[in-house]
Amino acid sequence: MKPMGTIPADFAGAPLVIAGRSAEQWVDVAGDTPLFVYDVAAVARRVARFRAAFAGVDLHYAIKANPFPPLLAAMAPLIDGFDVASAGELARVTGLKRGQAISFAGPGKRHDEITAAIQAGITINLESESEAARAIAIGDRLGIVPRLAVRVNPDIELRGSGMRMGGRASPFGIDADRAAAVAVEVIEEGAEWRGFHIFAGSQALDADAIIETQAETLALAARLSEQVGVVPPLVNLGGGFGIPYFPGETPLDIERIGAALAERCAALPAALGATRFAIELGRWLVGEAGVYLTRVVDRKHSRGETFIVTDGGMNHQLAATGNLGTVVRRNYPVAVATAGPDAPTEIVSVVGPLCTPLDRLADRVELPRAEPGDLVAVFMAGAYGLSASPAGFLGHPAPAEILAGAPDVTNVIFTSPQA
Amino acid sequence: MKPMGTIPADFAGAPLVIAGRSAEQWVDVAGDTPLFVYDVAAVARRVARFRAAFAGVDLHYAIKANPFPPLLAAMAPLIDGFDVASAGELARVTGLKRGQAISFAGPGKRHDEITAAIQAGITINLESESEAARAIAIGDRLGIVPRLAVRVNPDIELRGSGMRMGGRASPFGIDADRAAAVAVEVIEEGAEWRGFHIFAGSQALDADAIIETQAETLALAARLSEQVGVVPPLVNLGGGFGIPYFPGETPLDIERIGAALAERCAALPAALGATRFAIELGRWLVGEAGVYLTRVVDRKHSRGETFIVTDGGMNHQLAATGNLGTVVRRNYPVAVATAGPDAPTEIVSVVGPLCTPLDRLADRVELPRAEPGDLVAVFMAGAYGLSASPAGFLGHPAPAEILAGAPDVTNVIFTSPQA
Numbered sequence: 001m002k003p004m005g006t007i008p009a010d011f012a013g014a015p016l017v018i019a020g021r022s023a024e025q026w027v028d029v030a031g032d033t034p035l036f037v038y039d040v041a042a043v044a045r046r047v048a049r050f051r052a053a054f055a056g057v058d059l060h061y062a063i064k065a066n067p068f069p070p071l072l073a074a075m076a077p078l079i080d081g082f083d084v085a086s087a088g089e090l091a092r093v094t095g096l097k098r099g100q101a102i103s104f105a106g107p108g109k110r111h112d113e114i115t116a117a118i119q120a121g122i123t124i125n126l127e128s129e130s131e132a133a134r135a136i137a138i139g140d141r142l143g144i145v146p147r148l149a150v151r152v153n154p155d156i157e158l159r160g161s162g163m164r165m166g167g168r169a170s171p172f173g174i175d176a177d178r179a180a181a182v183a184v185e186v187i188e189e190g191a192e193w194r195g196f197h198i199f200a201g202s203q204a205l206d207a208d209a210i211i212e213t214q215a216e217t218l219a220l221a222a223r224l225s226e227q228v229g230v231v232p233p234l235v236n237l238g239g240g241f242g243i244p245y246f247p248g249e250t251p252l253d254i255e256r257i258g259a260a261l262a263e264r265c266a267a268l269p270a271a272l273g274a275t276r277f278a279i280e281l282g283r284w285l286v287g288e289a290g291v292y293l294t295r296v297v298d299r300k301h302s303r304g305e306t307f308i309v310t311d312g313g314m315n316h317q318l319a320a321t322g323n324l325g326t327v328v329r330r331n332y333p334v335a336v337a338t339a340g341p342d343a344p345t346e347i348v349s350v351v352g353p354l355c356t357p358l359d360r361l362a363d364r365v366e367l368p369r370a371e372p373g374d375l376v377a378v379f380m381a382g383a384y385g386l387s388a389s390p391a392g393f394l395g396h397p398a399p400a401e402i403l404a405g406a407p408d409v410t411n412v413i414f415t416s417p418q419a
Numbered sequence: 420m421k422p423m424g425t426i427p428a429d430f431a432g433a434p435l436v437i438a439g440r441s442a443e444q445w446v447d448v449a450g451d452t453p454l455f456v457y458d459v460a461a462v463a464r465r466v467a468r469f470r471a472a473f474a475g476v477d478l479h480y481a482i483k484a485n486p487f488p489p490l491l492a493a494m495a496p497l498i499d500g501f502d503v504a505s506a507g508e509l510a511r512v513t514g515l516k517r518g519q520a521i522s523f524a525g526p527g528k529r530h531d532e533i534t535a536a537i538q539a540g541i542t543i544n545l546e547s548e549s550e551a552a553r554a555i556a557i558g559d560r561l562g563i564v565p566r567l568a569v570r571v572n573p574d575i576e577l578r579g580s581g582m583r584m585g586g587r588a589s590p591f592g593i594d595a596d597r598a599a600a601v602a603v604e605v606i607e608e609g610a611e612w613r614g615f616h617i618f619a620g621s622q623a624l625d626a627d628a629i630i631e632t633q634a635e636t637l638a639l640a641a642r643l644s645e646q647v648g649v650v651p652p653l654v655n656l657g658g659g660f661g662i663p664y665f666p667g668e669t670p671l672d673i674e675r676i677g678a679a680l681a682e683r684c685a686a687l688p689a690a691l692g693a694t695r696f697a698i699e700l701g702r703w704l705v706g707e708a709g710v711y712l713t714r715v716v717d718r719k720h721s722r723g724e725t726f727i728v729t730d731g732g733m734n735h736q737l738a739a740t741g742n743l744g745t746v747v748r749r750n751y752p753v754a755v756a757t758a759g760p761d762a763p764t765e766i767v768s769v770v771g772p773l774c775t776p777l778d779r780l781a782d783r784v785e786l787p788r789a790e791p792g793d794l795v796a797v798f799m800a801g802a803y804g805l806s807a808s809p810a811g812f813l814g815h816p817a818p819a820e821i822l823a824g825a826p827d828v829t830n831v832i833f834t835s836p837q838a
Contacts, residue, residue, distance in 0.1 A: 353526060
């Protein structure tokens, strides 16, 4: 038997209830399995918790974590800004926030993407010196003053983060020793300089590591601002707030991080005197709010092991099968959504319908006995789930996505697998 | 510097030529970057090589490797059968081959999938005893005699294969000690028994390992057939033929495998006297025939390293970034498609446009110097490429796919990312 991660408290009941409805009721709404259900109230509670812990700090949502349109619409009034990573993502948030509240980060922005961003009046986080020159040139040609921030590749590493994005050679941002010069150039060329974007890593669960990184980030921002000689309107401190996917991991103490940040913000140098700060989060806001539901199609025994075969798998939830950015496969939390609290348990592996050994949702975990027709829930499915999965792989139908707790819960959108 | 895999001989020239056209000419056909080009002549040469090496053995194509419809249409007359893994894949080959030439493998076949398969008259490779019972019951209800083969989970392990699928507890197939009993039940229930499907692994480059596995597979098929007491019409020996992706890997000597198989087939026991044999291949037929082309958008320096940033990456070619079934990331073969043979080289990393460190197509490789506007080719893109990638991730446009060398080379199909 192998352990699995802890089921989020919102969904710890048996049988499973999501936003007041049973798993089968959500299947009825969707019309079929598999499906994703995102609990908008769980997202709103995350936002409220952030607000309480980080008074005066802007909250940005990085839509790459989950770009489901009804979710974006529901989040728009709750947050201060969206961060997008492509022209396609920009199109999804257009109309939900004014341009000033949207920023665009990502290496390799194409000419048409920079053009769309400038026309929409959003902030471009510059990833390289040549991108700065291109954005200024395109703004000139369009006759629009571009809004430009400098993304910094910091001399800072976020300890213990799932993905380190600082402290090394990087495709992201401008090395710290060149960042001030690029900001000066942006200002001298007549663009609207929006400040700095400093992102040191993501998916960290160690509050001390984030506190330390935020302190270093503030110090770096102060140093760079002094070099520029202009107070930056906004410093995006990045995110890095992780969620506990795996056995032994525990939730992040964001209140402690907020208290430490408030202390530092009360004693800022003049170079950051009038600066607003933003924290940009994706996974932490939406990851735990999503549940992937899939129907048991078969149960079989092979050489002493029991397999529960479901109608959904790595084609919709690639990360849960250990195939996205993980080296050693570990078990996400899963449950038999239709089983009561006293159901007898057994040791099983849960596999999807794809004809590859990679398609394993849970490896030798203890679960209530499941029969064909039961529903299996895979938790932590709200971020980097469907949009980060190869939905067309092996030609299975697209899953439904549902925003639960929204005014119109019949708002079901089927995503299209590849034509 | 790190090594990369060897560029397939068909594409080893500089600048790159695919099916008689330059990379820029293919971009013109597609209208934009990124794009996939599949060289149908390269696939046809693979088929011819198989035919020469395996006279009298049927060749099946597992479309999961690449389900691009024009490719399927071009391959249909060249091969003996298609293997599909879902009702969606079945729909793609319907009309291209008669039902008898199509088989359907995969765990967790849904009721509607089994129904569609029986109605289409294709062979269902049974993955479990309960699936056998369901297929028989559905056939009864439909009043159609179902065509059923027994997929065996063999007591055989394909040494050195990239994915082992035998010799262990498995969601695939019926354990060897139960397989004959299920075949007997299928026959007694009045279904049309099509034989056995025995798949021990995939992506092997060691001819001796495959020869040994095929010998064990034949022996297992003979033993099972004796137990059934009926000669199976067909035994699908599986595939397992790998292609060399990485540094130090060499192509598989299929001629030696074919000679060894012919020798064994000349001395078969009576239990397999009138049996046809099939080999089911995916990757080996199409993998090397595909090239992914992406445009350089930026080049940047960070802390002493140089990054070439392209407009395509892990969203289209997940496996090349090391995020699909690989533990240690190694470099696929890549090239600057627009560079001549004498271009000066440099050490660079090639990264895609996604705002994640996972999006790296090549890590510190030696390439001709590339500037924005140049094209980068990622080879080995014909199998488990676009269809196995999260095309909607971060909202970039869908790439074009082109079948090169087909009668109508303007046959461009844009795949749809998630709506």
